[in-house]
Amino acid sequence: MxxxxxxxxxxxxxxxxxxxxxxxxxxxxxxxxxxxxxxxxxxxxxxxxxxxxxxxxxxxxxxxxxxxxxxxxxxxxxxxxxxxxxxxxxxxxxxxxxxxxxxxxxxxxxxxxxxxxxxxxxxxxxxxxxxxxxxxxxxxxxTGASPLTEREAEVLRAARGGGTVADLAGALHLSEGTVRNHLSAAIGKTGARNRAEAVRIAEQNGWLLGE
Amino acid sequence: MxxxxxxxxxxxxxxxxxxxxxxxxxxxxxxxxxxxxxxxxxxxxxxxxxxxxxxxxxxxxxxxxxxxxxxxxxxxxxxxxxxxxxxxxxxxxxxxxxxxxxxxxxxxxxxxxxxxxxxxxxxxxxxxxxxxxxxxxxxxxxTGASPLTEREAEVLRAARGGGTVADLAGALHLSEGTVRNHLSAAIGKTGARNRAEAVRIAEQNGWLLGE
DNA sequence: TTCCGGCCGTGACATTTGTCAGGGGCCCGT
DNA sequence: ACGGGCCCCTGACAAATGTCACGGCCGGAA
Structure with a gap:
């Protein structure tokens, strides 16, 4: 056929x-x-x-x-x-x-x-x-689905560039404290020990794609 | 011909x-x-x-x-x-x-x-x-040649993974203070505002290749 | 409805990071 | 022999980062 x-x-x-x-x-x-x-x-x-x-x-x-x-x-x-x-x-x-x-x-x-x-x-x-x-x-x-909440993924995406907390807060229209909270949560969920490592892990697992 | x-x-x-x-x-x-x-x-x-x-x-x-x-x-x-x-x-x-x-x-x-x-x-x-x-x-x-010294590039390369200063110091057999000094110099020379940004800039310019 | 979880924010705190000023050693070019 | 650059280290300090406990606002599930 x-x-x-x-x-x-x-x-x-x-x-x-x-x-x-x-x-x-x-x-x-x-x-x-x-x-x-x-x-x-x-x-x-x-x-x-x-x-x-x-x-x-x-x-x-x-x-x-x-x-x-x-x-x-x-x-x-x-x-x-x-x-x-x-x-x-x-x-x-x-x-x-x-x-x-x-x-x-x-x-x-x-x-x-x-x-x-x-x-x-x-x-x-x-x-x-x-x-x-x-x-x-x-x-x-x-590996399973992403453990990250939508907001946490968004903050991590913004953090890829390497900016400071103030930069992220400005770009996302959030308070600095909130940004730090989301980052802290993401660091915990990824098992990372700091922001950069969390970004790397999330990126490797494809958790940073969504809109 | x-x-x-x-x-x-x-x-x-x-x-x-x-x-x-x-x-x-x-x-x-x-x-x-x-x-x-x-x-x-x-x-x-x-x-x-x-x-x-x-x-x-x-x-x-x-x-x-x-x-x-x-x-x-x-x-x-x-x-x-x-x-x-x-x-x-x-x-x-x-x-x-x-x-x-x-x-x-x-x-x-x-x-x-x-x-x-x-x-x-x-x-x-x-x-x-x-x-x-x-x-x-x-x-x-x-863009010109890399402004980074060999050691600074080496530290930046090791920092790509996202580890802490202690990790880098252990991996490179250096003191933590030395690692911080090299990072600080690299941050200054790249015009970055933190370690992650310095890594990104150096990588984009191809300054992280050497052995 | 009440609860729960995500989201946003505050404030305070310990830790890490980045900066600066030193000092000593090495090697290379003058 | 001297200076200059890079390297390694120390110690101290300010700033940024990460953590924690807290409360309020929503929307969906029980």
Whole structure:
């Protein structure tokens, strides 16, 4: 039934690095049953471009300007439900997978999987199957969901830049004491011993994505 | 003189992400005058593999396990002076370019340059020319070399993890006061307002590479 | 309804961090 | 031989950070 005479699968590529975007296009174009119909470099260009070109499958990077790949996946699923989404990311952050699936992604692949498996992943996703890196799936279940409250995550996100408590308080329109309380809670929940370590741990676990 | 009848340029690819490595191979293999003869995923595999396969040009990523791309470039130049080196990196950190050139690289390309330019860069490097992203070159000259002393950079590197002063002192076999002094100096030189910000600034400028 | 948990704020407190002023040792260039 | 830079350490101090106990405001669950 998956005969080679079928119409090729139409692909949209989204990655902020033009070089890897073009390289992925070259790689996938080697497959006779795949054709790249669109390339974008920003998350907020995904939906408009998909409306124009009507791809069957969209490959989305997570780290992108404008809109991260998870949010772009959700927007794309809402706008064009027929289009499957395969998230391709650099980092195997446990939380990324969870967020991607909640956002409606059909597959999740990390960038250090062998190149030959990518085309298969695309075909599987197009066929309606779910594609997930098995080791990552196990890790995700082990790590569990974020223990951080929405506010705590927001403060940690703001703290990534390395500003002082006064900076954060100003940026978030909060009192300094409140900021310190949230930070203290986050430090406790992450098991960290100071702000910087808490940021690092939360980031590694993918707990800093939400809006 | 650059006739198409010449023997193809032999390439070695080094990138820790198998997917982009394979994709780059696909992209470059589209060019009739280029052929990929080796692929490695770690910096310390570059020289052994180059000895085996004798490439004309090596494309090295900077972020790699084992040995970073800059150090791999230096080792490769020392071991096989005939092999040209083109450094390909994700981040346009100003200091990376400087370090790469000091290490003997013949070209420097960031990953968000258009894909079609990569093959040209390879040909230029192979022809003995230097290839440098012009905007990045200007930025490098403006930013200048690292103002940090070797010790200060070392302390900042250790501080990336987010540990306390006591942790750093233990890891580096220094007194806590000394660590604080180095951190203070680094904070001053970077213009930061605390340790985390100093780490971020130094990292962005590529001042944290050395051994 | 009452409770509970998240959220915001206060104030006080101990600890950590950042700064400054010293002093001694080493190596290198003059 | 001298100066100058970097390194290592000490000690002391001010400022920032982290912790704790407290209370009030909400919205949802029991």
């Amino acid at each position: 998956t005969g080679p005479a079928n119409a090729p699968i139409r692909l949209l590529l989204a990655d902020d690095q033009a070089l890897v975007r073009g390289a992925l296009a070259a790689l996938l174009s080697l497959e006779p049953d795949l054709t790249v119909v669109a390339e974008v470099g920003r998350g907020d260009e995904v939906v408009p471009e998909a409306r124009r070109t009507r791809p069957d499958v969209a490959l989305l990077d997570v780290e992108m300007p404008g809109l991260d790949g998870i949010a772009a996946a959700a927007a794309l699923r809402a706008a064009l439900p027929a289009c499957r989404v395969l998230v391709v990311t650099t980092f195997g952050r446990p939380g990324y997978l969870r967020r991607a699936m909640e956002a409606g992604a059909n597959g999740f692949v990390v960038k250090d999987t062998p190149a030959r498996q990518l085309a298969d992943a695309v075909r599987r996703v197009h066929a309606g199957l779910r594609v997930v890196d098995p080791t990552l799936a196990a890790e995700t279940l082990a | 650059t006739g198409p009848a010449n023997a193809p340029i032999r390439l070695l690819l080094a990138d820790d992400q198998a997917l982009v490595r394979g994709a780059l191979a696909a992209l470059l293999s589209l060019e009739p005058d280029l052929t990929v003869v080796a692929e490695v995923g770690r910096g310390d595999e570059v020289v052994p593999e180059a000895r085996r396969t004798r490439p004309d040009v090596a494309l090295l990523d900077v972020e790699m396990p084992g040995l970073d791309g800059i150090a791999a470039a230096a080792a490769l130049r020392a071991a096989l002076p005939a092999c040209r080196v083109l450094v390909v990196t994700t981040f346009g950190r100003p200091g990376y370019l400087r370090r790469a050139m000091e290490a003997g690289a013949n070209g420097f390309v960031v990953k968000d340059t258009p894909a079609r330019q990569l093959a040209d860069a390879v040909r230029r490097v192979h022809a003995g020319l230097r290839v440098v992203d012009p905007t990045l070159a200007a930025e490098t000259l403006a």
